[in-house]
Amino acid sequence: MDNIGFLFLNTFLFCTCLASPPNFVLLFADDLGFGDLGCYGHPSSLTPNLDRLAAGGLRFTDFYCTSPVCSPSRASLLTGRYQTRSGIYPGVLYPGSRGGLPLNETTIAEVLKPMGYATAAIGKWHLGVGANGMFLPTRQGFDQYLGIPYSHDMGPCWNLTCFPPDVKCFGLCDVGTVTVPLMHNEVIKQQPVSFLDLERAYSDFATNFITTSAKKKQPFFLYYPSHHTHYPQYAGQGAAGRTLRGPFGDALFEFDNTIGNLLTTLEKTGVTNNTLVFFTSDNGPELMRLSRGGNAGPLKCGKGTTYEGGMREPAIAFWPGTIRPGVTHEMASTLDILPTIASLAGAKLPQVMLDGVDMTEILVNQGKSKRETMVFYPTDPDEKYGLFALRLGKYKAHFYTRGATHSGTTPDQDCPVFAVLKAHDPPLIFDLEADPSEHYPLPLTGKPDLQALLERIKKVKEQFEASMVFGESQISKGTDPDLEPCCNPQCSPKPSCCKC
Secondary structure (H helix, E strand, O other), X not given: OOHXXXXXXXXXXXXXXXXXXXXXXXXXXXXXXXXXOHHHOOOOOOOHHHHHHHHHOEEEEEEEOOOOOHHHHHHHHHHOOOHHHHOOOOOOOOOOEOOOOOOOOOOHHHHHHHHOOEEEEEEEOOOOOOHHHOOOHHHOOOOEEEEEOOOOOOOHHHHOOOEOOEOOXXXXXXXXXXXXXXXXXXXXXXXXXXXXXXXXXXXXXXXXXXXXHHHOOOOEXXXXXXXXXXXXXXXXXXXXXXXXXXXXXXXXXXXXXXXXXXXXXXXXXXXXXXXXEEEEEOOOOOHHHHHHOOOOOOOOOOOOOOOHHHHEEEEEEEOOOOOOOEEEEEEEEHHHHHHHHHHHHOOOOOOXXXXXXXXXXXXXXXXXXXXXXXXXXXXXXXXXXXXXXXXXXOEEEEEEEOOOHHHOOOOOOOOOOOOOOEEEEEEXXXXXXXXXXXXXXXXXXXXHHHHHHHHHHHHHHHHHHHHOOOOOOOHHHOEOHHHOOOOOOOOOOOOOOOOO
């Protein structure tokens, strides 16, 4: 079949499948680097199900998150808006944070609810709990939630040493911190959570949700932001010790097993060909953790930085019969997921300034992206500094560079926290197609074409920053120990009595 014939057939199948609204499964890894999957070049990762998604779907080479740390990246994914607009900055939210994702922000779940979708979230929320659970997923458009509402390392000892399967605990614990809770909707089901059983609970919950929705012939949206592969890694009995990569590889393998269970359930319920499965990650690898921190592949630095390793992510779109297997070099972002899902579901977009664009043309026809620009904010955005970097086409300009604690231990001296803030005027410009590692800034002297490019970049930056209205910082509202989730809120003494 020639290309014209294939495109005609693909468009026909696409229109046919949309006779009933498509389902959506959104998989979001944690601290997974660009080079951590076998299908992206890692020699020893064991991820048969993600490899299957990549072989049968569309793999992105130029896909970006919006922040090199957790909470702001998740806010952008769910709202299609940079975190600076929603106020999820600087840094991340904590168990007792007063703030959270503002309720006037519209999530993907809230876009789909008016269309009759069943919606569920499992895993790491990390967008706030708040007084009386006001920021939990069930207040943001999700019918059901099972998970830990923040990062799984935010417990006693920061959970850095006493973790399964090696549960010996050394050193002094942070006795002022509650143990990590497992929540079902807005109720604490278990505290502290059993990490050895957690992934099985997630898998069962998700497969039941898919099965129930399919039986009802109700379209569904499942959002699974995993705790894997954030440090410290854990793995249950079916995955611990099973890979060549140690705890990191075991955690990734456990996540991959759940993805396999979800794919099997889609097949058993007969909805595979009417379901878009999209996989990506929240930010780059935490290189300070050495072999347990992940891998950015050829990209520079990792988590916490605005270099490519901090914000360029693996991404796979899988939809048999609609998405043709292959690789796309088109630029896209987590920002684009909300408008794409809205378009595919025939749902209305929120009446706010969106930063995302519809990716349907890339997915269905492997066509051109509507995205020409990607901007890079640091972990602590500030109107005084504005953007740290901007990508226009294949070129990326760094106006400021800075290392991060998360990216320590690497031989590259630009990555660790000791690489202090530097302003660049003119900015450092890299050709990311020729130099994705950002090693060789382009010389501007005597290069009129690059001078013209620089002027274009400056103009785009000026226009974007003029459109950016910073929302009130939710994280700057501080924390209150009384807001830390406790399954026995009237007990004493806290937090040691918060057990159930």
